[in-house]
Amino acid sequence: MTKPIYAPPIYDRVALIGLGLIASSMAHAMKQSGLAGEIVGYAKTEDTRRVAVEIGICDRVFGSAAEAVQGADLVVLAVPVGAMAEIAAEIGPHLSQGACVTDVGSVKQAVVDAVAPHIPAGVHFIPGHPIAGTEHSGPRSGFATLFQNRWWLLTPMPDSDPKAVARLRRLCEAMGANVDEMDVPHHDLVLAVTSHTPHLIAYTMVGVAEHMRRVSNSEIIKYSAGGFRDLTRIAASDPTMWRDVFLTNKEAVLDILGRFTEELFMLQRAIRMGDGEQLHAYFTRTRAIRRGIIEAGQDTAAPDFGRAAPAAKPGE
Ligand SMILES: NC(=O)C1=CN([C@@H]2O[C@H](COP(=O)(O)OP(=O)(O)OC[C@H]3O[C@@H](n4cnc5c(N)ncnc54)[C@H](O)[C@@H]3O)[C@@H](O)[C@H]2O)C=CC1
Numbered sequence: 001m002t003k004p005i006y007a008p009p010i011y012d013r014v015a016l017i018g019l020g021l022i023a024s025s026m027a028h029a030m031k032q033s034g035l036a037g038e039i040v041g042y043a044k045t046e047d048t049r050r051v052a053v054e055i056g057i058c059d060r061v062f063g064s065a066a067e068a069v070q071g072a073d074l075v076v077l078a079v080p081v082g083a084m085a086e087i088a089a090e091i092g093p094h095l096s097q098g099a100c101v102t103d104v105g106s107v108k109q110a111v112v113d114a115v116a117p118h119i120p121a122g123v124h125f126i127p128g129h130p131i132a133g134t135e136h137s138g139p140r141s142g143f144a145t146l147f148q149n150r151w152w153l154l155t156p157m158p159d160s161d162p163k164a165v166a167r168l169r170r171l172c173e174a175m176g177a178n179v180d181e182m183d184v185p186h187h188d189l190v191l192a193v194t195s196h197t198p199h200l201i202a203y204t205m206v207g208v209a210e211h212m213r214r215v216s217n218s219e220i221i222k223y224s225a226g227g228f229r230d231l232t233r234i235a236a237s238d239p240t241m242w243r244d245v246f247l248t249n250k251e252a253v254l255d256i257l258g259r260f261t262e263e264l265f266m267l268q269r270a271i272r273m274g275d276g277e278q279l280h281a282y283f284t285r286t287r288a289i290r291r292g293i294i295e296a297g298q299d300t301a302a303p304d305f306g307r308a309a310p311a312a313k314p315g316e
């Protein structure tokens with residue numbers, strides 16, 4: 001039998017700030033492959049801290065972020081984007097020299113603006129974003145394979161130390177992700193197209209169904225066909241997280257939403273005019289995009305991840 005090869009951990013002590021879906025998935029992935037010497041955590045509530053120790057995602061937990069980051073060589077900010085500034089201000093004076101601070105926020109410019117001013121000289125700040133998730137939240141919703149074959153975008157600062165970036169890249173890759181580097185404004189525009197506006201459309205469509213009093217709620221559940229069902233999964237995503245995404249990536253989302261509305265009006269007109277040729281040509285182009293995603297091996301459907309993971313208990 002071949003012996004497993006144990007590589008040394010990439011970081012000696014990782015501090016996870018916020019212990020929800022992404023932090024707990026990172027913890028599971030790091031534990032599984034021995035990527036961190038020790039994992040410590042901070043969560044706002046006593047209940048979440050207790051769960052984190054109970055399910056083994058943290059070796060130690062702290063009641064303040066300031067305490068949790070002390071002595072850590074990697075600090076991961078895994079809270080909603082709107083909470084980053086407050087956390088960064090709290091941890092800034094307690095960061096160790098040479099440590100790396102990263103985050104997993106879905107928007108990057110707002111995080112850079114919120115966090116960078118609080119990072120002292122001698123500490124590396126390398127923002128990041130795993131393009132992987134589910135509609136679940138809380139410490140129990142995480143699982144080790146979440147990042148497998150998914151993109152993890154890093155948006156290093158212009159003066160980021162290449163060695164610190166390479167080390168963080170190594171961690172993301174060891175958790176199964178493919179890593180790309182991108183500049184911050186480009187990240188926010190790309191994600192507005194691929195993630196943020198689609199979520200808004202899902203929220204809207206489910207809202208429309210809810211407002212249609214002619215169709216009772218029981219009928220919506222009973223007859224929900226594939227398309228609507230998929231949208232309800234997305235529309236079940238965490239309200240705080242998504243409120244923050246739309247408030248902080250406002251310009252890019254409004255830009256894409258404007259384009260979306262123009263296309264929608266164009267399709268609406270084609271339907272009214274009975275222009276089947278235009279509808280067929282349009283749907284043929286969109287089908288090619290879907291096939292391209294599958295050929296690129298990027299269709300690791302989130303609904304399966306959701307089913308694989310136990311749902312979080314309320315309040316976690
Ligand atoms: N859920 C997803 O699918 C993905 C989320 N992200 C990003 O990851 C980050 C974390 O998201 P999840 O892990 O999904 O969230 P989650 O809701 O599962 O966990 C968030 C954690 O932050 C804590 N928290 C919230 N507000 C706080 C505050 N003011 N101070 C201290 N702690 C606070 C919560 O108590 C919880 O422990 C967000 O910035 C989100 O944009 C990135 C990729 C995917």
Ligand SMILES: O=C(O)C(=O)Cc1ccc(O)cc1
Pocket residue numbers: 105106130131132133134135195234302
């Ligand atoms: O659940 C899904 O389908 C997602 O789209 C997950 C997701 C949510 C937010 C992100 O910033 C990245 C990925």
